[in-house]
Amino acid sequence: MTYYLVIFAAGFAGSFHCIGMCGGFACALGHDPRGRTATVERHLLYNAGRLTTYCFLGGIAGALGAVLCTSRGIEVPVLNGPLDTAQRFLAIAAGLLMIAMALQFFGLLQGFHRVAVGFGGSTLAVSLRSLLKSPSPAAPVAFGVFNGFLPCPLVYAFAAQAASTAGALPGFLVMLSFGLGTFPAMLMMGGVGRMLAPAWRQRGVWLAGSFILVLGLITLSRGVLPFAAHVHALPWGPG
């Protein structure tokens, strides 16, 4: 449980990063002319769509991790640890990816950032504008769903974490915790607009970066350390 709380906290801190891009969308979704309840409903629908996509990505990533691990589930006899080789490789790859994403939050590895974000995102974002203006009550859900697929280093980092759990269900739970973590900030953005000072936003981004960095290091250590058992015994071992 602690593990998922940590992910939730990381998502919460990371959501200050979201304000940059997705917050813009949330603002654009704006106020409903029919009043406060309608506005809240609009933003809940939007976030529900976003959350669904995240969970789905988590489930898929976890399932992929599981496929990778079970298809060549060779135990390493020397180490005799609880992790087989495939799972170790997965942990190393996911850990490195998370560390790379975390470094971006501190303004490092900008080239990597362009690769991660430039992947067809702009076309999708442009075509989605029509949804923001649509009066249909279903439009925010659809918008949220597509929004979830927009390239974002934060989502990639947690999808990598989800994959490293090597199971569809834990992967889904990782992304669910993360997605729920981003709820407060995004709802706030929609309701209150730009209340946060830029300085606070920057602090939030650094905090998110630190969370992801720590999570990445732990994931990496699961793959690298010879006695992985003791890391697994930490409060935040999945499952």
Added chain:
Amino acid sequence: MTERGDNLCSHCLLPIGLRAMQRTVNGEDCAFCCYGCCIAFQVKHGKSEEWEAAWLLIRLGVGAFLTMNIMLISLVLYAGTFSGADAWLLPWIHLLLWIFATPALVILGEPYLRETWSHAAQGRVTSSALVVLGVGAAYAYSIFATIEGSEQVYFDTATMVLMLFTIGSYIEAAGRAKAARDLEPLLAAESECATVVDEGTESRRPVRDIGAGMLVRVKPGERVPVDGVVIEGLSHTDEAVITGESRQVAKRVGSAVIAGSINLDGPLLIQSSGAGSATRWAQICRSVRDALSRRSPIQRIADRVVGVSVPFVLILGGLTVAYWAQLMPFDQALLVGLAVLVVACPCAVGLAAPLATSLGIGRLARCGCLVRDPGTLEALARTRLLAFDKTGTLTSGRSRIVGIESDGAGTDEVLARAAGLERHSEHGLAQAIIMAAAARGLEPVVTSDVRAVPGRGILGNADGQPMAAGNSALMGDLGWSLAPALRERARSLEASGHSVIYVGWAGRVHAVLSLDDTPLPEAHSMIEALRSLGLHVTLLTGDLAPAARRVAAVIGIEDMQACLSPETKRAALDQYRPSYEVVAMVGDGLNDGPVLADADVGIAVGSATDLARETASLVLPPGGLWMLPWVIAVARKVRRTILTNLLWAFGYNLVALTLAALGVLQPVLAAAVMASSSLLLIINSLQLSRLPDPALSVIPERPLSAEPDSVSRGLGMPVMAGPAIERS
């Protein structure tokens, strides 16, 4: 706003075919070849104010939302969360899934259902019927299971299969449009807008509204919309689309520019010299549009196979369910049947040919080579014999002086005197003499009392002496003497097919000029290149045998037939059919019209009107004979791509179908497999857009000197740019 052919998909520019979908986007009527193109076009071009584009996205978004939630709930179910103590919740969870799945199915399945319905009304069963039937069966069974309270429901499979089909067709359509983006400028020539400058104000007008004398501004990077003359500016242009050669041509004030060429580096102001829709560029675009909307023989066969395969797959699906139902629970047998139906969807087979042919036609058109229809490319790829016409095809079609035999008089004197007479003549051969004199810097001798003798030659006076140039009959009439050696030489020249002009003055014939049509400089290397492609080359000409033999020897053709009338040319070509099956004829389209039309592939050089008259099915740009080996290589590449596509599509389907029938392939995986097979075909076809340009090394530098060389020194190069003599 672009205007396209009526039969082409608004999005991917492929022929629409039988699965047409009509929609109104941004207030315009659009037609699409499939559901994927319909989505992709609206996502890409739908304006944000337009309700329909947004509505489509909303539907897809909500469909995805419901499907993903169904997936997630099912995930929790499969993890065994509701077993044991929580088992009482299970029916309620199933009910929830049912509630989610119903709108998802309606939203995502509606286009497939509608297509199936409209086709069924026409008495046809198409691939969408497979999807509808498979998904419908899974849904119906799941409802039954929910009501009955059984443990397993398959709402997730039903919705996920639909979702994957929708996403797959969208990605496929986007890929196809990417592949076809090179075709876009070719189809938009006349409806494209040009910047017209009128009394200092600039306005954007469609090219077809531009008339002669209008001023047009062309920015760097833009395509020159009309033929005209540069009034202002300095730049380079690339005229590959007209001449086939991709290279920079410098343009300054007074230079002529051709419509369709690309302005590379400086702004130009152009005065149009004709109507915007009368340029060769506009003609190219019209012919490409025509060609794209026709179907090739391979495509017709593939379509027929698809039509037959759908009922076959339905039966196979039924048999699979019946077989597995005896060995396992009915619901699992049903899933195996669903996988069979989903994986056998023959979308890839239908895609194998049109994309490859469209890309091939576009690739050729961008180098100025026009193809009448996709069938031409196929025939050209299978051609094993190429027959050439001589005059105007392998030769320049214009006479030039190839030798001067004189009886003591200097070459320069002979030429200066002959030019002095011939510049008063209208006769075609006269031009050759004037050009030869001019090229050597000779001043024509001043002549007076010039008189033409029809059918004989021309007479005049210079420096008080009578002077004459003409045939032997003229010299006979005048009674002028001719040295026996010169007479003998002239006879042998005439016997070998040369045109001979006697030049005399002061009562005696002083010299004999021999004139001949010369082979194109690129002819020899082109024939070599064709041979290396494994083609047999032959010469069919109406000329005399000696002239034909001489040209054939120079360009390296061994097989030839001379003295043929257009009718006997056809007969000669027919003689080759039994041993070479597919034969092509290369001619000039004017005299060889019937032969070109009769050949499997009629190739004309230079005149695009032949395409419209249906005499030729392939037209090379003027002076573009050197591109022929490249064109054949492209046609072969297209054919090879189509064949590998078909092989791949059938092989993939067959393997996947077997796996599905054996129960190895999950329905959801089968849907993913299906989408990826089409993508692989697109990737395979995409290599056609990366074909290299025709090799420029084939054309030798054209020499600028006009030294008339003697016959013994071989045949020279054509030097005249002015009016020439058509001799065929």
